[in-house]
Amino acid sequence: MMAKEINKIEVMEDIYEENGRLARELNTRLSAQGIFAVNVLGSPGTGKTSALLQITKMLLPAVSYVIEGDIESNIDTVTLQKAGVDAFQINTYGGCHLDAPMMIKALEKFALPKPGYLFIENVGNLVCPAEFEIGEHLKLLICSTTEGSDKPYKYPLIFEKAAAVVLNKIDLMPHLDFDKKFFIDGLRGVNKSAPLFEVSSKTGEGFDALITWFKAKKG
Numbered sequence: 001m002m003a004k005e006i007n008k009i010e011v012m013e014d015i016y017e018e019n020g021r022l023a024r025e026l027n028t029r030l031s032a033q034g035i036f037a038v039n040v041l042g043s044p045g046t047g048k049t050s051a052l053l054q055i056t057k058m059l060l061p062a063v064s065y066v067i068e069g070d071i072e073s074n075i076d077t078v079t080l081q082k083a084g085v086d087a088f089q090i091n092t093y094g095g096c097h098l099d100a101p102m103m104i105k106a107l108e109k110f111a112l113p114k115p116g117y118l119f120i121e122n123v124g125n126l127v128c129p130a131e132f133e134i135g136e137h138l139k140l141l142i143c144s145t146t147e148g149s150d151k152p153y154k155y156p157l158i159f160e161k162a163a164a165v166v167l168n169k170i171d172l173m174p175h176l177d178f179d180k181k182f183f184i185d186g187l188r189g190v191n192k193s194a195p196l197f198e199v200s201s202k203t204g205e206g207f208d209a210l211i212t213w214f215k216a217k218k219g
C-alpha cells in the first residue's frame with residue numbers, strides 16, 4: 001500500500017518535471033522568435049474566446065496568433081478565424097488541460113512567421129490547467145460575474161499563479177448578486193500582486209487598461 005503510494009507520487013513528480021523542462025525550452029524558443037506567449041485560463045463559458053476577440057483587435061497592428069485548446073470541436077477557432085484572427089486548433093480528446101508536449105507538436109504544424117503575441121486558450125477548467133506550464137510567458141485568468149464571487153476560495157492555485165486576473169461580464173453585474181469585495185478579498189488572500197481588470201467582452205468596456213498592461217509586459 002505504502003510502496004504503491006510512493007510510486008504514484010514519484011510518477012507525478014516525473015511528469016511535472018519533464019513537462020516543466022519542455023515548457024522552459026519552448027519558452028526560450030518562442031522568446032527568440034519574438035513571440036510573447038499568454039496562457040489564457042478560465043472555466044467553461046467565462047468568456048475566454050470573447051475576450052480574445054477584443055484583445056486581438058485592440059492590439060492591432062501588432063500581430064496576434066491564437067491557439068485554441070478544446071476537448072472536442074473547432075467552434076472557437078472558426079469564430080476567431082471569421083473575425084480575421086490567425087487561429088489554430090488543438091483537441092485533447094478527453095484531456096482536461098494542455099501540456100508542453102501538445103504545444104510543441106502543434107507548433108511543428110502551425111507556423112508563427114512574425115513576432116507578436118501568441119494567446120493560448122486552455123481547456124475550460126479551473127483545476128488541471130493551473131498545474132501545467134505550456135511555454136507561456138504569463139498566465140491570464142479570466143473569471144466572470146456569472147460564476148459567483150467565491151471562486152478564489154475554491155480554486156486558489158489558479159488564482160495564485162495568474163499574472164493578471166480579468167473579471168468579465170461586468171455588464172451583467174446589475175442582474176446578479178456578485179459580491180465584488182468578497183471576490184477581491186479572496187483573490188488578495190492568495191495573490192497580492194496580480195492586477196485585476198474589470199471588463200465586458202460584450203461592450204468592450206475596460207479593455208484599454210488590459211491592453212496597456214500587455215504592451216508593458218511584452219516590452
Ligand SMILES: Nc1nc2c(ncn2[C@@H]2O[C@H](COP(=O)(O)OP(=O)(O)OP(=O)(O)O)[C@@H](O)[C@H]2O)c(=O)[nH]1
Pocket residue numbers: 042043044045046047048049050051076123124168169170171172199200201202203
Ligand atoms: N453579457 C455578456 N456575455 C458575455 C461576455 N463575454 C462572453 N459572453 C457570452 O458568454 C458565452 C460564453 O463565451 P465564450 O467566449 O465562448 O466563453 P469561453 O470561456 O471561451 O467558453 P469555452 O471555450 O466553452 O470554455 C457566450 O454566449 C458569450 O457571448 C460579456 O462580457 N458579457
Ligand SMILES: [Mg+2]
Pocket residue numbers: 048049050076121
Ligand atoms: Mg472558448
